[in-house]
Amino acid sequence: MQPLEFGKDQFVARADRTLFHQETQTLFLSDLHLGKGAHFRQSGIPVPDDSESNDLDRLIDAVNYTKSNTVWILGDLFHHPRSITHTQMDRWIVKFQKLHTTLKVILGNHDRDAQPLAKKLGFAIYPEPTNWHGIELAHHPDNRSGYRIAGHVHPQVELKAATDHLSCSCFAIQNQRLLLLPAFTKFSGGPRLTPGDALCFPIIGDQVLPPPN
Structure with a gap:
């Protein structure tokens, strides 16, 4: 966990790829991309079939650990809604029912036609952007004024040593007013x-590191 100051608020950047606001017991994440693995498998690309289950288990653990009373997902809850099966939805409904918290979502570019599915999982749907404590919550990082927390980008940072380098997911603050969340799913890439x-906060193993020099 890494303290992270943004705007006038104090957050905690967590190694499970969530952002926690302790004062309001609110948990933020983005880019869950439910169904991404199955969509790739339907296209003949062999990827593990437990990726969504592992991601949802991490989310359940994060909510239980932080005792969050509200969870915000800032876009791309789903990957390809039209290819999602009833069996998948039934499994996910069981998982989300274990959260026992208020679920809120701002739909992203992958969430086209996903409103009925999001509601079945128990989410209330909010417009982009939505104001939260004077901060814009959005999927897309188009911050033209004020402070904004967003997803979409799946930011990564490259750490360099004398003879080696490492790319890892990160939280990133750009121009002091835009906070980019890492993709919550580990089945993702990004710039x-x-x-x-x-200002990048690398996620390595079970740690979030302070910004490198």
């Missing part, structure tokens, strides 16, 4: 940022 692009 590599450098310390010159943003």
Whole structure:
């Protein structure tokens, strides 16, 4: 866990790829991409069939550990809603019922036609952007004024040593007013940022590190 100050608020960046606001017991995440693994398998690409289950188990653990009373998902709850089966939805409903918390979502670019599915999982749907404590919550990172927390980008940072380098997911603050969340699913890629692009908080194993020099 890593303390993270954004705007006038204090957050905790967590190694499970969630952002926690302790004062309001609110948990933020983005880019869960439910159904992504199955969508790839339907296209003949052999990927593990337990990726969604593992992601949802991590979310349940995060909510239980933080005792969050509200969970915000900032877009791309689903990957390809039209390819989702009733069997998948039934499994996910069981998982989300274990959260025992208020579920809120801002739909992302992958969530086209996903309103009925999101509601079946127990989510209340909010417009983009939505104001929260003077901060814009959104999927897309188009912050033209004020502070914004967003997803969509799946930011990664490249850490360099003398003879080696490592790319890892990260939380990233750009121009002091835009906070990018890492993709919650580990089955994802994204652009590599450098310390010159943003203030990056790398996620390595069970730790979130302070920004590298």
